[in-house]
Amino acid sequence: MSIVDIIQKKKFAVTVEIAPPKGTNYEKASNAAVAMAEHVDAVNITEGQSATMRMGSMALAHLLGDKSVETIMQITCRDQNRISLQSTLINAFTLGIKNVLCLTGDHVLLGDHQEARQVFDLDSVSLLHALSLLNGGSDMAGNSLTGATDLCAGAVVNPSSDPIEPQLIKMKRKINAGARFFQTQPVFDIDLLKPVLEIARENNVYVLMGVLFLRSGAMARRFNEKSGIRVPEDVLSRMSDSNSPENTGIEITARLISEAREICDGVHLMGINNADLLKRIIDKAI
């Protein structure tokens, strides 16, 4: 079932993301994903996140599909040109993957192979366009396919961006290029989601609000200083002053999930790597 089908059926979907291993030993990641899948509707498999070299998302998504885990395979434009990206999408569909989250990808200078050449032949918008063409039975060069894909296309938007207007313009371009659902970058102030939801409602696409589990005050401060994600002062001080940062992080995450339930189509959880923690958060959010 595609994530859009799940959202339409359940009205509120929960996804969580995990990273493939750095190497061939996938059992730990696979077991964690299977355990977490019991508490969520689908598991995102990241692709070379933070520009680090790892097992590709397609391999782990395929392995998890064999274990009946619904997955959202992430794909980025950093490491492949348009020939390879289209081929990857065909490969993914052939291996049973239904959902693909199309991202631009982090800059190589943020990763562990800083000397690498980055590609960006396409970007997130043109990748979505390519995916739509493949779903329609042709490639970017206009050639017909012997068998079209039927992938459910997702994209990302950052509601914390300041100014927000360029992000919203790009969100519309992604919708026009074929995005059917959005998983946002982490949000801590739910009001920031309103302009994103407005566009989503106008265009009949779905939004899963990004929720990042904070482990410590230091982590919260780092995100505020080094990324396009805004952590409000009250959250920062709650985390920094807490005697039990994990419990405080769980409370903050659970509150955000409850708030999201009121206004959007689901949540996308980040920073959670085991089923016990995930269960504690979800139990508290209900």
Next chain:
Amino acid sequence: MLISKRKEIKEISELIGAEESTLILACNGCAESFGNSEQSQLALLKSELEGQGHKVPDILTVDFACEPSLVKHWLEIVGRKTDFDSILVVSCGVGVQTVAVNSNKRTFPACDTVSFGGRIGQAWGDPRCRECGECLLGYTGGLCPLTSCSKGLLNGPCGGSLNGRCEVNPETRECGWHLIYKKLKETGRLDLLERAPLVKDHSKSEPPEALVALRNRITSEGSEGI
């Protein structure tokens, strides 16, 4: 030798829009010094634009469109006697960008720059041109997304822009797409960002015929400094 190709009048006309009065600003620098300047082409361009219904109040020729002080000086002088809404720049990509950042007018390229032939006019530092053979400056406020964005993205900013700075090196680098957005907003052309996805045609960079022409010229004339 600067190798560039003038865009089709249809593309130029669509970019400029129907209601505008457009100044042609032509660079005479590299083309003249390399001996391939063709002034008659400017009159032809003016007449083609007028044929498409555009008003062209003047043609301004500057020695180097990549020299900010020259551009500012001449635009100020022309601005005293002529009203115009936008500027069509006949130059390489560096010239177009220099005009864009030194004026408050909408700026569009008339040419696709294929090769500088080893020399870039009077320019130093930013802005830069990648000689891609398919100039997109008309869609991006006269600021090149290939060189101003650290990822060279064509369809908008990534999610990592922080307070208008690039997440890769916020201390030293502005987000190119933040600059493009600001310029398009200031000049009332955010509509240019709502078009179909831009996808680069890499086959247009360094086309074989242009390289053959360059090689023939070097061989026949023994040009120095190329």
